[in-house]
Amino acid sequence: MFRIWAKVLKEGRIQRQTVYVREETFSYSDFFGYLAEICGELDVPTPVLLKDHLFRYAKFNRVVFRPSDFMEEISFDRLELENLL
Numbered sequence: 001m002f003r004i005w006a007k008v009l010k011e012g013r014i015q016r017q018t019v020y021v022r023e024e025t026f027s028y029s030d031f032f033g034y035l036a037e038i039c040g041e042l043d044v045p046t047p048v049l050l051k052d053h054l055f056r057y058a059k060f061n062r063v064v065f066r067p068s069d070f071m072e073e074i075s076f077d078r079l080e081l082e083n084l085l
Contacts, residue, residue: 002026003084006038010076016042019084028054035081044079045072057081 001023008016018041020034032049039046047069057063061083067074 004034004038005082005084006042007080007082008042008044008076009078009080012077015076016044018042028058031057038081039079042079044076045070045074047079057083061085 001021002025004020006018006020007014018038020038020041022034031054035049036046047065048071050069053063053065053069063081065079065081067077
């Protein structure tokens with residue numbers, strides 16, 4: 001089982017948040033699927049997922065998506081995903 005805390009931030013304040021919980025074991029090959037489901041729950045566009053994002057999540061248990069990571073216009077400053085240990 002794993003949990004990911006997802007936060008949409010604007011000007012340093014949390015606008016929306018959710019805790020994504022899955023009963024299965026975590027798999028980096030399925031990370032885009034997790035990201036798409038989280039973005040659906042938060043009602044935000046899904047960002048482009050790069051290797052760098054996966055490396056940061058693996059190394060720091062946290063990844064930040066900035067406006068340049070989205071193909072669409074967004075109304076917030078960043079989307080953060082954090083692994084809840």
